[in-house]
Amino acid sequence: MSDGDSSPVPVQIVLNKSKDLVSIEFDTGNSFEYEAEFLRVYSPSAEVRGHGNEPRKTPPGKQLVKITAIEQVGNYAVKFVFDDRHDSGIYSWSYLYEIGADKEALWSRYLEELDEAGLSRS
Amino acid sequence: MSESLTKDTILEALKQVEIPESGGNLVDQGLLSEIVVHGGKVYFSIAIAPHQAEAFGVVREQAEKMVLQIGGVEKAVVTLTADHETGQAQAQKPMSAGEQRASSGVAGGKPAPSPRAGIPGVKHIIAVASGKGGVGKSTVSVNLAMAFQANGLKTGILDADIYGPSQPRLMGISGRPKLGDNDLLIPMQSYGVKVMSMGFLVKEDEPMIWRGPMVISALSQMMKDVDWGELDVLVVDMPPGTGDAQLTMAQKVPLAGAVIVSTPQDLALIDARKGVAMFQKVNVPLLGVVENMSYFLCPSCGDRSDIFGHGGAEAEAKKLQAPFLGAVPLHMEIREKSDLGEPVVVGSPDSEHAKIFKDIAAKAWDEIEKHEARASTQVPTIVIE
Helix, strand or coil: CCCCCCCCCEEEEEECCCCCEEEEEECCCCEEEEEHHHHHHCCCCHHHHCCCCCCCCCCCCCCCCCEEEEEEECCCEEEEEECCCCCCCEEEHHHHHHHHHCHHHHHHHHHHHHHHCCCCCC | CCCCCCHHHHHHHHCCCECCCCCCECCCCCCECCCEEECCEEEEEEEECHHHHHHHHHHHHHHHHHHHCCCCCCEEEEEEEECCCCCCHHHHCCCCCCCCCHHHCCCCCCCCCCCCCCCCCEEEEEEEECCCCCCCHHHHHHHHHHHHHHCCCCEEEEECCCCCCCHHHHHCCCCCCCECCCCCECCEEECCEEEEEHHHCCCCCCCCCCCHHHHHHHHHHHHHCECCCCEEEEEEECCCCCCHHHHHHHHHCCCCEEEEEECCCHHHHHHHHHHHHHHHHCCCCEEEEEECCCCEECCCCCCEECECECCHHHHHHHHCCCCEEEECCECHHHHHHHHCCCCHHHHCCCCHHHHHHHHHHHHHHHHHHHHHHHCCCCCCEEEEC
């Protein structure tokens, strides 16, 4: 009976004073840092991911976005509330671990996507 | 021989760590943050003033050593954190010499354990679910709640079946809940158990023709806008399936566990498996499986008939490596008493059936405590600097 024990679970989630950086320490010992912009553009919400088979909608202009609140969602996720009013993303532990571990590649992809669409971060 | 790894065991070990200068030990001086135990890993921090960083380096190491000596501990992460002292610039500097564990990323705030987003006063919230309808989940919920109560626990029951609320009839209650002084609904009571159900707010034969968001909102209100008071356990009677109600419960409150009810039949089991899988996906521990309508004993000739088969749920529980909480037989008395609003646990407290339910409740409570000790649903501390 796994109880979801097989995927890493955060032990502590810290939002810094300027509200633009989240540090998460997982029970595996790994720690990752997530800029608010990174979390915002990789929000698991269908608004960003696309509904069903729709493509990703990389949001532009999120360079200065900040996080105004972090809410617990049951036993398995948190919700980040951003100062641009986006709050529909439910970030499960496994999702947070995935994007944390893969941040470099995902960040490059984000910059490319903006480029291709002729959009910018600011 | 490893002793069970609980916060108490850890605190006992940490009492042996002495504080330089002021004397006393780490625990009594109140310097410890919330202790987080995850599997074999233990995390906590020690609060100090910034200038004590070097002196406490030794204390930190000692604390780690003491914890590592406890059986079952694979890893101990102890960090030093400095209080924010308003007006003092030194509090803003990130920990340097004292911070031996760079991984924590806490730059200067004393981590305050965030309150578990649950229902204030309610210690454990458990869901009673089934994959499909018609397996007798509500009857099991009521009798389980009554059994918890009979076993000495302060119990409440929340009827989460918005479309087909059954608790008012099963518990023999009618009437509308009143609004208390603090703007919270006062739950109805039956045999000492607090109850809230959509059935108290609408006429019995009135259909609730509602879309999902209204169901979600109604459920949230029944959880948070009701004056539940101090409860050891709140039993939530879930509607069948894996939809809005289940998601709402899994997201809005930290469930301490789920009990799955099934009949012995294969058909019911397939759906029960889905129910189990759903709770696993959202990190809700499985307290166990109850086989309802397990067999029928003829009241006149005493012959036993396995009307829906027998033992299927128990076999399934074994396969899922989940505890088997018990088998409830089909009996005229259970059904008759139910329809009269007298759950068998209170109506015939000395009967075989009442005993079966009390045993199920005792086993379920054991599992709840086991998961609590193991911190299976430990949620992370959220720190806002």
